[in-house]
Amino acid sequence: MADESAVPESTAVPAAFPDLSGVAQPPPARENLALVKDIQVVLTVELGRTDMIIQDILGLTPGKIIELDRLAGEPLDILVNGILLARGEVVVVDENFGVRLTSIIDPAQRAEALKREPPKN
DSSP states (O other): OOOTTSOOOOOOOOOOOOOOTTSOOOOOHHHHHHTTTTOOOOEEEEOOOOOOOHHHHHTOOTTOOOOOSSOTTOOEEEEETTEEEEEEEEEEETTEEEEEEEEEOOHHHHHHHHHHSOOOO
C-alpha cells in the first residue's frame, strides 16, 4: 500500500527567458536631448521684486524710482518657465544690455526648490 501522506513529485520547470543581448540599447542622452531642442520656453531675467499697492502703481510716472528687494551688484536670477536655472550679472554689449551667466543652479537644488514652493511667474 502506498503512503498517501507523501508529497507528489513537482512538475515545475525553470522559466525560459529570451536572449536580450541583441536588443537595441536606449539612445545616448545627446540623442534624447535632440527631441526637445525646438521646444520654446520663457526665459526671464529678474533684477528684483517689490510689493506695491494699487494706489502707488496708479501714481507711477516717468522718472519715478521703484525700490527693489536686491542690492546693487547682487546676482540676477535667470528663470526658465518660472524655475530658477542660473544666476548672472548685467553686461553691456554694443550699447545693448545682456546677461553673463555666473553660476548654474545644481539640479538637486532645483528639485528641492520645486518641492518647497510653486514656480515664480
